Amino acid sequence: MTTTGEEHRAAGGPWWWERRRSAVLDGGLALGSALECAVEGVGFAEGAGLPVGIGVLLGVVAGSVLVVRRRWPVVVVLVAIAITPAEMGFLLATVGLYTLAASQVPRRIIGVTTGMSLAATLIVTLMRTHQGVGDIAGSRIDVWFLPLMSVLASVAMTAPPVLLGLYVGARRRLMESLRDRADSLETELQLLAERAEERADWARGEERTRIAREMHDVVAHRVSLMVVHAAAVQAVALKDPQKAVKNAALVGDMGRQALTELREMLGVLRAGEALGSSVRGAVPLAAVGVAAAAAATRAGAAEDGPSLAELEELLGQSRAAGMKVELSVQGEARGYAPEVEQTAYRVVQEALTNVHKHAAGAGAMVRVAHREGEVAMQVENGAPPVRGGGAMLPSGGNGLVGMRERVLALGGVFVSGETEAGGFRVSAVLPAQPGPSGAGRA
Numbered sequence: 001m002t003t004t005g006e007e008h009r010a011a012g013g014p015w016w017w018e019r020r021r022s023a024v025l026d027g028g029l030a031l032g033s034a035l036e037c038a039v040e041g042v043g044f045a046e047g048a049g050l051p052v053g054i055g056v057l058l059g060v061v062a063g064s065v066l067v068v069r070r071r072w073p074v075v076v077v078l079v080a081i082a083i084t085p086a087e088m089g090f091l092l093a094t095v096g097l098y099t100l101a102a103s104q105v106p107r108r109i110i111g112v113t114t115g116m117s118l119a120a121t122l123i124v125t126l127m128r129t130h131q132g133v134g135d136i137a138g139s140r141i142d143v144w145f146l147p148l149m150s151v152l153a154s155v156a157m158t159a160p161p162v163l164l165g166l167y168v169g170a171r172r173r174l175m176e177s178l179r180d181r182a183d184s185l186e187t188e189l190q191l192l193a194e195r196a197e198e199r200a201d202w203a204r205g206e207e208r209t210r211i212a213r214e215m216h217d218v219v220a221h222r223v224s225l226m227v228v229h230a231a232a233v234q235a236v237a238l239k240d241p242q243k244a245v246k247n248a249a250l251v252g253d254m255g256r257q258a259l260t261e262l263r264e265m266l267g268v269l270r271a272g273e274a275l276g277s278s279v280r281g282a283v284p285l286a287a288v289g290v291a292a293a294a295a296a297t298r299a300g301a302a303e304d305g306p307s308l309a310e311l312e313e314l315l316g317q318s319r320a321a322g323m324k325v326e327l328s329v330q331g332e333a334r335g336y337a338p339e340v341e342q343t344a345y346r347v348v349q350e351a352l353t354n355v356h357k358h359a360a361g362a363g364a365m366v367r368v369a370h371r372e373g374e375v376a377m378q379v380e381n382g383a384p385p386v387r388g389g390g391a392m393l394p395s396g397g398n399g400l401v402g403m404r405e406r407v408l409a410l411g412g413v414f415v416s417g418e419t420e421a422g423g424f425r426v427s428a429v430l431p432a433q434p435g436p437s438g439a440g441r442a
Helices: 005-011 020-048 052-068 073-082 090-102 107-134 145-236 241-272 285-300 308-320 338-358 399-409
Strands: 325-330 364-371 374-381 413-418 424-431
Touching: 020 052, 020 090, 052 073, 052 090, 073 090, 073 107, 090 107, 090 145, 107 145, 145 241, 145 308, 145 338, 145 399, 308 325, 308 338, 308 364, 338 364, 338 374, 338 399, 338 424, 399 413, 399 424
Parallel strands: 325 364
Antiparallel strands: 364 374, 374 424, 413 424
C-alpha cells in the first residue's frame, strides 16, 4: 500500500519541517541564494556608493530568508520584492513564488503578492532595458519595443514558478486527500472485517444450535423408546417370554437405526478434519447440519421430512412401548409448507418422548386442529401412576427449548406447563406459511 498521511506526519523533522530531507533541501537553497545575493551585492554597493561589505552583508541576509520558505512563504516573496530594485535575489524570487503558489495560502494573497512581484520586476526590467538601449549610439527603436520586451521578460520570470507552484500544490492536495481516503477506507474495511467475524461467529452458533436440535430430535426419541422397551423386557421376561422377545427385537431395530444415524453424522465431522490446511481445525458445521437434517428426514421416511400424515406411525411406536395414546383430529388437512409439517411432527414427537421420560405409565392425548391459515397441536398426558417410577430416563432439559425455538422460528406460538390434574401439556400453533423468525404472535 502507499504511505498514508499519518505515516508522513509521523516521519518528523527539525522545527517546522515534516521530514529531514526537506530541511536539508531548504538549507541548500538558502545557502545558494545567499551566495548569489552576496555576489550581486558587490555590484549594488558599487553603484550605490556604499561599502562593499554592506552590500555583501545585505545580500547574505536577504538570500538566507529562503530557509523559512515553507513556514512563511509570503515573507520570502516580500523580501524578494524589496531587493528587486537592487537587482538581487533571482533565485530567492523564483523559489519564493513557487513555494507561495504551492502552499495553502488563500488565493487572493497569492494573486496580490504575484502582482506586486510582477510589477517590481517590470519596473526594474524596463529601467535596465532603457539604460541598455540608451548606451547603444545611433540606435533607433520604436516606442512600443521597450515596454513589450519588459513585459515579456517580467512575465517570463514570474509566471513559470507561479504556474508550476499552483500545479504542484493542487497535486499535493489531491494526494493528501487520496491518502486520507485510503485511511478512511482501511478503517472501514477493518470495521467490516470485524462485523463479518461477528456475523460468522453468530452463524456458527446458530448452526451448532441447529445441529444439536436435529441430533436430539433424531436420536433422543429412538433411544427413549429403546430404554422403555428394555424396561418392559426386564419386567415380562419371566412372565411372557414371547412378548419379551418381541420387545427385544424392537430394541435391536431402534438401536441399529440410531447407530446408523449417529455414524453418518460423525462421518461428516471426521471428513472435516481432512479438508486441508485452509480449514484445519474447523468443524464443517453446515455439512453436519445437512447430515443431521438428512438423518431426521430418513427417520420420518418422507422426502421432505416427517409430516403430520405420519402421526399414526409415530403414535404406534409409543403404543408398542406400552403407552396409551389417543389421537383427535379436527378440521380438514390442508397442504402446509414442508417446514411447518416437519415442525408439527417434531413437537408431537418430543412431547411423547417427554411423557416416556417423566410420566411412565401415564396416558397421553394428542390433538391436531386444522384451521384457516394455521395448524394447532396439543399433547397432554395425565399424572403418572407412580411418581419417579418408570425407566428413569435422563434429561438434558433441551426438549422444550428445542420445540420453542422451532415454533418461534416459523412465527408461531408455543406454550407448555403442568395441568391441574398433575400432568403436563404442550401446545403449539403454526401458520400455514412460515413467517419471519420471532415474528407474528410470539
